[in-house]
Amino acid sequence: MSSTGSFHPTGVSDVAAADSAVVGASLLPRSDPVLKVNALSVVYASSRGPIKAVADLTLSLHQGEFVSVLGPSGCGKSTLLGVLAGLQVATKGSAAVFDRPMMGRPHPNVGVVFQRPTLLPWLSVLDNILIPIEAMRRRKSDYLDRAHELLRLVALEKYASHYPAELSGGMQQRVGLARAMIHSPGLILMDEPFAALDAMTRERMSVELQEILRESGQSVLFITHSIPEAVFLSDRVLMMSASPGRIIKDVAIDLPRPRVTATMAQSEFAEICGALRKLYIQ
Numbered sequence: 212m213s214s215t216g217s218f219h220p221t222g223v224s225d226v227a228a229a230d231s232a233v234v235g236a237s238l239l240p241r242s243d244p245v246l247k248v249n250a251l252s253v254v255y256a257s258s259r260g261p262i263k264a265v266a267d268l269t270l271s272l273h274q275g276e277f278v279s280v281l282g283p284s285g286c287g288k289s290t291l292l293g294v295l296a297g298l299q300v301a302t303k304g305s306a307a308v309f310d311r312p313m314m315g316r317p318h319p320n321v322g323v324v325f326q327r328p329t330l331l332p333w334l335s336v337l338d339n340i341l342i343p344i345e346a347m348r349r350r351k352s353d354y355l356d357r358a359h360e361l362l363r364l365v366a367l368e369k370y371a372s373h374y375p376a377e378l379s380g381g382m383q384q385r386v387g388l389a390r391a392m393i394h395s396p397g398l399i400l401m402d403e404p405f406a407a408l409d410a411m412t413r414e415r416m417s418v419e420l421q422e423i424l425r426e427s428g429q430s431v432l433f434i435t436h437s438i439p440e441a442v443f444l445s446d447r448v449l450m451m452s453a454s455p456g457r458i459i460k461d462v463a464i465d466l467p468r469p470r471v472t473a474t475m476a477q478s479e480f481a482e483i484c485g486a487l488r489k490l491y492i493q
């Protein structure tokens with residue numbers, strides 16, 4: 212990645228060139244992608260006939276990369292995430308995570324933050340966070356310290372023994388975030404994880420998430436509707452077309468890291484957001 216921190220025309224490419232050297236993030240030495248989606252199409256059967264949710268969608272994500280996906284409501288972002296999470300199958304094309312084709316079964320090295328928090332109402336916050344550990348038949352006691360560390364991260368340390376019904380929507384979403392990270396997965400899929408949070412919490416979570424990832428080297432595919440959030444967090448921003456969605460732009464974000472709250476007040480940051488906004492409405 213360039214250290215100039217400037218957004219320049221070569222940083223914006225049609226997706227056909229996404230893996231070429233002109234895209235900023237591609238300047239890094241490239242390992243095999245941790246995530247590879249090739250010409251993916253998903254069609255839902257419905258009483259009104261087939262619904263084409265994504266069509267001919269191609270993307271890849273490399274070790275340690277943070278890639279955001281922006282796209283209009285209904286363009287197929289959650290559908291894409293569903294395929295990568297192993298909850299949805301491709302109608303055509305392929306999706307592979309850590310070289311394993313995704314055929315409707317979750318990958319153990321993947322954590323998922325869903326658009327809705329989907330917590331189990333009969334389990335406490337702490338036990339909800341430990342669900343992946345139980346599913347993997349590991350010893351929960353080995354993960355208690357990590358669970359409390361994550362509870363601190365999401366500012367819920369006082370709520371470990373509360374139940375989901377006692378939490379606000381934003382708090383439940385933060386539990387979902389901690390749950391996705393409990394087993395330190397190599398790849399985290401996040402579907403609008405901060406959508407239910409107030410502006411201040413959202414900003415703080417962005418800064419802290421970036422800190423954690425800097426140390427852990429985990430890769431993230433992050434779905435959001437917020438251009439500033441995507442710019443702040445990402446190495447690359449992918450833009451989807453309207454439904455049925457495919458990736459139409461692959462934009463490298465060359466702002467230096469670590470990015471801090473003050474980064475959002477810089478003119479360069481505003482310029483990049485402005486350029487993305489123009490692309491978005493084209």
Ligand SMILES: Nc1ncnc2c1ncn2[C@@H]1O[C@H](COP(=O)(O)OP(=O)(O)OP(=O)(O)O)[C@@H](O)[C@H]1O
Binds near residue numbers: 263
């Ligand atoms: N289970 C389903 N059965 C039938 N159609 C579905 C199903 N899930 C999604 N769709 C349709 O597929 C399309 C893509 O939906 P999806 O939820 O992936 O969009 P999205 O980009 O995540 O939208 P949003 O930004 O509003 O969350 C939409 O037209 C939606 O109506």
Ligand SMILES: [Mg+2]
Binds near residue numbers: 289
């Ligand atoms: Mg969605």
